[in-house]
Amino acid sequence: MQNVKASHCACELTNVEKPFPKDKLLSIETSAAECNKNIQLAKVSEEASLRLGLHKRLLQLQDEVSVLEQEDDGGLYGAVSLRIIELELAQLLQLINKLNETNIMQENLGRNITVNVLHLRKELKQLEKFDHMQIIQKLEENKGLQRSLAQCQEELQATPPPPTPPPGSCPHGRLVQVDGPKSSSITEHDGYHYHYGSWGQDPKPSHGKEGWYWLVALTKSDTHANYVRLYTSLNALMVGKGHTDVSIDYYNPNTHTIQGPNVVMYGDALYYGCYNTPSVCRFNMTSRKVTTAALPPKSGVNNKFPFCHLGYCYVYTDLDLMTDDSGVWLAYTSAENYGNVMLCQVESGHVPKLGRTLKTSLYKRSATNTFMACGVLYATRYVDKETEEVFYSFDTRTGVERYDLDIRFKKIKANVESLNYNPSDLKLYAYSDSHVVQYDAIFERGI
Missing domain, CATH: 2.120.10 (Neuraminidase)
Known part of the structure; x- marks a missing residue:
């Protein structure tokens, strides 16, 4: 019996494209996570709380001033009432200063986040060059078509505005x-x-x-x-x-x-x-x-x-x-x-x-x-x-x-x-x- 040697064929594959920068993508993901972490929800909640507290204190002070204006006590308690209102105003001033400090912090935070986001967008644009099959572009086109479809559906389902009621026919009732x-x-x-x-x-x-x-x-x-x-x-x-x-x-x-x-x-x-x-x-x-x-x-x-x-x-x-x-x-x-x-x-x-x-x-x-x-x-x-x-x-x-x-x-x-x-x-x-x-x-x- 004659032995036949098996023959092997091999070829060399050369990739002319640059390799995908995986490390860069990981760096972008890390930076995006840091941006999310830097948006301090606690600070936003603090600002809202300060605004609400300031609004309530102003309403309370308005009521107190209104009562003082209507009182006729012959000047017996006027000085005391004015001193109380003076203290209230001092506390309101402290609240306003604290709110201003919080606003400054929020502005600085917002500027930093804006700079980081613009930098990340620029780097992502560079990564899109590796998308030779134009998958990202097709996804964006699909999103645009979905928005247009949703808008068309809303317009079809929208209720036309009611006509102006004739005098005496009030839709709200009396x-x-x-x-x-x-x-x-x-x-x-x-x-x-x-x-x-x-x-x-x-x-x-x-x-x-x-x-x-x-x-x-x-x-x-x-x-x-x-x-x-x-x-x-x-x-x-x-x-x-x-x-x-x-x-x-x-x-x-x-x-x-x-x-x-x-x-x-x-x-x-x-x-x-x-x-x-x-x-x-x-x-x-x-x-x-x-x-x-x-x-x-x-x-x-x-x-x-x-x-x-x-x-x-x-x-x-x-x-x-x-x-x-x-x-x-x-x-x-x-x-x-x-x-x-x-x-x-x-x-x-x-x-x-x-x-x-x-x-x-x-x-x-x-x-x-x-x-x-x-x-x-x-x-x-x-x-x-x-x-x-x-x-x-x-x-x-x-x-x-x-x-x-x-x-x-x-x-x-x-x-x-x-x-x-x-x-x-x-x-x-x-x-x-x-x-x-x-x-x-x-x-x-x-x-």
């Missing part, structure tokens, strides 16, 4: 409670406090002004003003910083000057009573132009039919401009209607005009304010220096009037010179003896 005050601050113009004015948010703001607030203070003998002050946030308004003044007319006063505190803003336009003229003025905040809508003949203006209580009247409150879900409304009266409130909607257009007038049995001088919510007119009256009451309603859809609401709320000061409802956040905006005050409007379907 008003049952006014809760607050939720926030308050004293207004200051050039070092002086002005008792009359109004403030709030535009329920239909122009693009980019969704979070803005406006303020009008009657700076001329509590009767008229010539500009509106704009703030980019509620905090800015509360501290009185970072505002922009928009003048209506440089000649003050004239027929375009604001008269009376019952002013509102809607659709980037300011609505108010024209100075010494039986008309409603609309000031366009963009074009800076004024257009007017004339009142019916013999309408009460120039302090003939103001809001009143117990022998005291709010001067030049003959016209009350209001906003609700459907737009701008006007409450006014005349001698022909025996001083009872009349109501109409201010229709928008190139030139505003007044819609159909509805007559009520509410005697205007028996109320201190009116406001609209879903086509329902509500009226308030003075109970005492600490309490106001929503006592009346008129449904514009059914014509039903009620005098038995008995919805009481606490006041910051004795008088409320203007009060208006904002349908976008369901809040009431009050101007009370130089103070801007915010309340929650609670409806029966929201409780």
